[in-house]
Amino acid sequence: MKAKGTGARLGLLAAVFMVGSVQAAEVLTIDVHRDANCGCCKQWISHLQANGFQVIDHVQDDMPALKRMLGVAPRLASCHTAVIDGKFVEGHVPAAQVKELIKRDELLGIAVPGMPAGSPGMESGGVGQGYQVIGLTHGGADQLVAEYPAR
Numbered sequence: 001m002k003a004k005g006t007g008a009r010l011g012l013l014a015a016v017f018m019v020g021s022v023q024a025a026e027v028l029t030i031d032v033h034r035d036a037n038c039g040c041c042k043q044w045i046s047h048l049q050a051n052g053f054q055v056i057d058h059v060q061d062d063m064p065a066l067k068r069m070l071g072v073a074p075r076l077a078s079c080h081t082a083v084i085d086g087k088f089v090e091g092h093v094p095a096a097q098v099k100e101l102i103k104r105d106e107l108l109g110i111a112v113p114g115m116p117a118g119s120p121g122m123e124s125g126g127v128g129q130g131y132q133v134i135g136l137t138h139g140g141a142d143q144l145v146a147e148y149p150a151r
């Protein structure tokens, strides 16, 4: 966000005070598309909100069609599909990588394929498995963005 002129700067300052001191000046808005009956999707939304995102929740009838439209490769598919800055966020991606995606213009989107236990929104019973956050480049190649647990 580039503030130009005094009015814009004052507006930005007001926004900073409204969201509090622990969060960044910019409120990140993300659109989340999910099936009506998806419980883990709602838990992932809570994870985003706890990390400072403003979530716009969309209940969709045809998730596969939406994934195709956004360019989510079938091998990367999970339950919900979010959109931020025109890029897709597929599945239970941690908030840290969603924030990183905004700066990665070479990526069409990122994904945590499947629904690995221990990923944000999938913390059932404290049992975790390792998982990867995969970026999809505009050229269609996979790129490792992060790995959990971190090595």
Ligand SMILES: [Cu+2]
Pocket: 040, 041, 078, 079, 080, 092, 115
């Ligand atoms: Cu899920």
